[in-house]
Amino acid sequence: MNYWLMKVEPSAYSxxxxxxxxxxxxxxxxxxxxxxxxxxxxxxxxxxxxYASNADPSGVTGLAEVSxxxxxxxxxxxxxxxxxxxxxxxxxxxxxxxLKKTKGLENMLVTKKGTRLSIQPVTKxxxxxxxxxxxxxxxx
DNA sequence: GCCAACGTTGGC
DNA sequence: GCCAACGTTGGC
Numbered sequence: 001m002n003y004w005l006m007k008v009e010p011s012a013y014s015x016x017x018x019x020x021x022x023x024x025x026x027x028x029x030x031x032x033x034x035x036x037x038x039x040x041x042x043x044x045x046x047x048x049x050x051y052a053s054n055a056d057p058s059g060v061t062g063l064a065e066v067s068x069x070x071x072x073x074x075x076x077x078x079x080x081x082x083x084x085x086x087x088x089x090x091x092x093x094x095x096x097x098x099l100k101k102t103k104g105l106e107n108m109l110v111t112k113k114g115t116r117l118s119i120q121p122v123t124k125x126x127x128x129x130x131x132x133x134x135x136x137x138x139x140x
Numbered sequence: 141g142c143c144a145a146c147g148t149t150g151g152c
Numbered sequence: 153g154c155c156a157a158c159g160t161t162g163g164c
Contacts, residue, residue: 009162031147054162096163114145116161 002041003127005049005110006064006084007118015050015062015089023067023085030079034119039070039080041121048084049122049130051110052093059095060130063087090134104129 006026008014018024029035048064055061068083100111109120122130 007162058163113163114161116146118161 001124002043002046003049003122003124004037004042004046004066005051005060005108005120005122007051007053007110007120009054010052010061011054014052015086018050018062018064018084018086019089021086023083025081025083027073027079027081029081029118031116031118034117035079037119037121038082042066042070042082044069047127048087049127055093057093057095057097059093059097059099060090060134061093062089062134063131088134092134094130094133098133099130102129102133 013024026038029038044066046066048066049060050062050064052058052061064084064087066082067085070080070082073079073081096111099105099108105111105126108122108126109115109117
């Protein structure tokens with residue numbers, strides 16, 4: 001079982017879109033490193049942190065899981081896509097700022113400056129911490 | 141909208 | 153194979 005973080009701009013596709021659609025094909029990745037993660041390491045059932053970039057605030061907005069392993073994109077077989085399935089929408093965005101200041105997440109790639117990789121591996125421990133943050137409701 | 145950081149391209 | 157120029161990403 002592997003754990004991932006997948007980035008997308010909410011203007012392109014949001015957790016609400018995924019909730020509505022149930023599953024979606026993750027197309028359009030045009031980065032070799034990200035493609036190789038999908039092609040070589042993503043398995044059905046892997047857990048996904050759904051991350052909104054260029055958002056207000058940017059951060060993890062919910063959870064998904066890999067429902068179908070990588071296959072070539074029909075129109076552009078150099079690249080490939082997986083399917084992901086909606087799992088949960090967080091009550092509140094776990095913002096990048098929160099990720100940065102949470103103990104145990106210091107090594108997450110997304111918190112590091114200049115990391116543009118749109119699909120990133122995360123550890124189980126990092127995944128669990130983010131889920132805990134996302135499910136926690138603020139008392140305010 | 142700005143701009144730093146990064147990946148890719150292409151001339152040599 | 154180097155590296156400058158260019159395009160893109162993404163936080164702010």
